[in-house]
Structure formats: C-alpha cells, structure tokens
Amino acid sequence: MILSNMFTPSRREVLALGAGALGSIRLTAADSQTFQITSGESTIEVAFTPDEFDLSPPAILGWISIAARAVSAYYGRFPVARVSVRVRAAPDRAGVVSGTTYGEGPRTVITVGRHCTQRQLDSDWTITHEFLHLGFPNMPRQHHWIEEGIAVYAEPIARAQIGTVTVEQVWGDMIRDMHQGQPGPGDRGLDGTHTWGRTYWGGAIFCLLADIRIRERTSNRAGLQHALRGVLAAGGTIEHDWSIDDALAAGDAAVKVPVLAGLYAEMKDTPIVIDLEELWKKLGVQGANGRMIFQNDAPLAAIREAITKPL
Numbered sequence: 001m002i003l004s005n006m007f008t009p010s011r012r013e014v015l016a017l018g019a020g021a022l023g024s025i026r027l028t029a030a031d032s033q034t035f036q037i038t039s040g041e042s043t044i045e046v047a048f049t050p051d052e053f054d055l056s057p058p059a060i061l062g063w064i065s066i067a068a069r070a071v072s073a074y075y076g077r078f079p080v081a082r083v084s085v086r087v088r089a090a091p092d093r094a095g096v097v098s099g100t101t102y103g104e105g106p107r108t109v110i111t112v113g114r115h116c117t118q119r120q121l122d123s124d125w126t127i128t129h130e131f132l133h134l135g136f137p138n139m140p141r142q143h144h145w146i147e148e149g150i151a152v153y154a155e156p157i158a159r160a161q162i163g164t165v166t167v168e169q170v171w172g173d174m175i176r177d178m179h180q181g182q183p184g185p186g187d188r189g190l191d192g193t194h195t196w197g198r199t200y201w202g203g204a205i206f207c208l209l210a211d212i213r214i215r216e217r218t219s220n221r222a223g224l225q226h227a228l229r230g231v232l233a234a235g236g237t238i239e240h241d242w243s244i245d246d247a248l249a250a251g252d253a254a255v256k257v258p259v260l261a262g263l264y265a266e267m268k269d270t271p272i273v274i275d276l277e278e279l280w281k282k283l284g285v286q287g288a289n290g291r292m293i294f295q296n297d298a299p300l301a302a303i304r305e306a307i308t309k310p311l
C-alpha cells in the first residue's frame with residue numbers, strides 16, 4: 001500500500017491522534033522513514049521502515065505518543081529535550097519484543113514484531129519502561145537495580161495515571177510478580193547480586209518500600225513520584241553519570257525526609273526478605289479468583305490509593 005512508503009500524516013490523522021487521548025502531543029513526518037513527535041517542550045525522533053510492519057505508521061507513532069504521555073504524567077514533563085527512537089522489525093514475530101535505552105544520544109532501540117497487532121501495542125509496557133529510564137541518572141553497573149527497579153515499579157503506575165491500565169491491574173501484577181525480587185539462598189544485598197530477579201524486581205521492592213515509607217513520614221503528602229521528580233529537577237537524566245548517593249540525596253531533598261538513603265543503607269549489602277503477604281494485607285489488596293479486592297479500612301489503604309492517583 002502506498003501509505004506505508006509515503007506516509008505523511010494527513011490533517012485528519014493528526015487530529016485523530018491528537019484528540020483527547022494524546023493531549024498536546026503533535027507529530028509530523030520528516031520523510032518516509034523518520035517522524036517527529038512533539039511532547040510539550042520535547043522532541044521524540046522516531047525512525048522505522050514502514051514496509052517492515054503490518055501496522056500503519058500512525059499506529060506505531062500513536063503507541064509511542066501514549067507512552068510519552070504516561071511518562072510525562074509521572075515525571076511532570078517528558079524527561080529529556082530530545083530522544084531518538086529506532087523501531088526495529090523482528091521478522092516472523094508478533095508483539096513488542098524488547099527495548100533498550102542508552103544515555104548517549106539519548107536513544108531508545110525497540111524491537112517490534114512484523115506481525116504486531118494494535119491490541120498488542122495497546123497492552124504493551126515496554127516503551128513506557130524505556131522512556132522512564134530517561135528520567136534518572138546513569139548509574140555504575142552495581143546499581144543497575146535502582147534504574148530497573150524504578151522503571152518496573154513506575155511503569156504500571158504511570159500508565160494507570162493516564163488511564164491506559166486499571167488500578168486493579170497495577171496491584172494484581174504486583175502481587176503476582178513482586179516476590180521474584182526476594183533474595184534467594186546465597187544472594188547478597190542489592191549492590192552485590194545482579195540476577196534478573198534481584199535487579200528488576202528487587203529494585204521494584206525497594207521502590208515500593210520507599211514509596212510507602214515516604215508517604216508514612218510525610219502524612220501521605222509526598223511519595224516516590226515526588227522524590228523522582230526532584231531527581232529530575234536537579235538535572236538527573238540518563239544523559240548524566242551520577243553516583244547513587246547523589247541521586248538518592250536529590251530525591252530525599254525533594255520530599256524532605258531521608259527515606260531513600262536510609263533504605264539504601266539497609267538493603268545495599270544485606271539480603272533482606274520482605275514479608276510481602278503482610279504488606280499486601282496492610283495495603284488492603286487481595287487477589288481472589290482472578291480479580292482484585294481492595295480493603296479500604298486497611299491501615300495503609302490511603303497510601304495505596306495515593307500511589308496510583310494522578311499528580
């Protein structure tokens with residue numbers, strides 16, 4: 001089809017993408033394979049070869065735009081002035097396959113199956129995860145758990161804040177997956193064990209605990225989201241190499257309680273098993289027969305509600 005070779009968003013297509021769901025995001029096609037999405041003050045340059053996908057260019061650009069909007073909702077703005085996104089095709093595959101984000105550029109490379117469907121884009125978390133990485137400084141290798149933990153923990157929350165996943169789904173997935181971050185036999189603290197579970201979900205456990213503790217210490221006026229906005233406001237984007245101590249200090253300064261530094265001191269060298277069952281009970285979340293039940297008289301119910309509420 002001609003459209004796939006020579007895509008220029010027509011006025012109608014731009015309007016369709018821009019109406020309601022995408023807020024202020026505008027996009028323009030620079031040539032047949034590079035596109036620009038404008039999100040607030042930021043520019044997302046997207047490159048792909050339309051012929052390589054069953055999906056239309058507006059579908060792919062709409063998917064990226066919605067992720068930009070979720071991440072902007074979480075951080076208060078899109079975290080970097082400019083990012084380039086390369087969408088690579090995986091022949092004979094469907095769905096979104098993988099993504100990686102680099103500080104140099106900065107740039108995101110994301111692999112999408114040739115036969116990916118609109119439905120698969122609609123339920124994708126990968127591109128939101130990648131864009132969340134843009135809003136935190138680059139860390140030395142032993143601290144990658146904090147970069148991944150933030151992206152894993154904040155991704156569903158960011159999407160819930162713009163209404164593309166439900167609050168039930170956020171907590172249901174946490175109950176299902178969070179235990180994968182617990183230390184196993186022989187594991188060390190978060191800085192000392194670099195397995196997939198400890199890096200992604202161990203980091204997410206750190207973020208959940210930090211979020212709850214900040215909210216407990218501030219009478220629920222601030223949470224991890226406020227702390228991370230503080231890191232970003234201090235200039236902490238993926239384009240910059242920071243020490244973990246400096247990053248956590250910037251977050252603590254923003255919420256005026258030293259929760260991040262304290263929690264890091266507890267968990268960096270020591271493998272701490274968290275009683276997640278007890279935590280879910282206190283938060284008032286319970287999964288039963290494939291659906292979520294929220295207990296609004298649970299001791300941390302107000303904190304649980306605040307975590308997913310749009311800021």
Ligand SMILES: [Zn+2]
Nearest residue numbers: 129133148151
């Ligand atoms: Zn990641």
